[in-house]
Amino acid sequence: MNYEDDSLLISSYQDGNEDALQTLIEKYKGRIYSFIYSKVLDRDVTEDIFQDTFVKVILTLKGGKYNDEGKFLPWVMRIAHNLTIDYFRLNKRFNVIHESSNYSEDYNIFDYIGVMDECSETKIIKDQIDCDLKKLVKQLPDDQREVLELRIFKDLSFKEIAEETDVSINTALGRMRYALINLRKVIENNNIILTVD
Structure with missing residues (x-):
């Protein structure tokens, strides 16, 4: 390779x-x-x-x-x-x-x-990130926001999301992809710096 x-x-x-x-x-x-x-x-x-x-x-x-x-x-x-x-x-x-x-x-x-084991400091940081992310997600189109919320906040599988939203798995995956692209734009427009491990 x-x-x-x-x-x-x-x-x-x-x-x-x-x-x-x-x-x-x-x-x-x-x-x-x-x-x-x-x-x-x-x-x-x-x-x-x-x-x-x-x-x-x-x-x-x-x-x-x-x-x-x-x-x-x-x-x-x-x-x-x-x-x-x-x-x-x-x-x-x-x-x-x-x-x-x-x-x-x-x-x-x-x-x-x-x-x-998850220390309380880590939990506080994760809770704050979740809170901030939820605010950003609200700026997405409804269909993309729905898929993102079901995946990230409700931890549903893409199969479950497809059933919940009455679309195919490929459509759910596509909406997730566009949600991430648009979320990136929202993050850039708001000058937010994300650190991902």
Whole structure:
């Protein structure tokens, strides 16, 4: 894999070429998707975490917060890893490793120890970010705002969002994509600086 190509695609995307991100997604989708699935063992959950991973990627790239060191894939994998841990924390359940199952060297019990701990300072910061984000989201068109709120604030899967809003999954995903593009414009117009881990 050519990491120099990744840098060119990232620059192109940051310059407004939306197709460049699609090329990056297609290039690494298999590896990222397989990694997430190996942890959660559920295709719907894997799809949701995969989509959320690229939501973070988009916000970071468009916010100019990405430092390109030729390590795009490891960076995206770390985001996917952190979102997978968040999934287990929110659902208060963990992978069970049976003797008969295939043991993955990627699995590390220490990744999961302590994920239930969340200091009060972190909670306060997250609550403030949620509050600020809700104000920004209100500036979006109704159909885009609805999808974004259902995904971020109600934690529905895209399948559930499609059923709730009576549209196809592709339409729900499309609305989410446009919601993020428009949200970026709102953020830029208000000179808001976002820091995404």
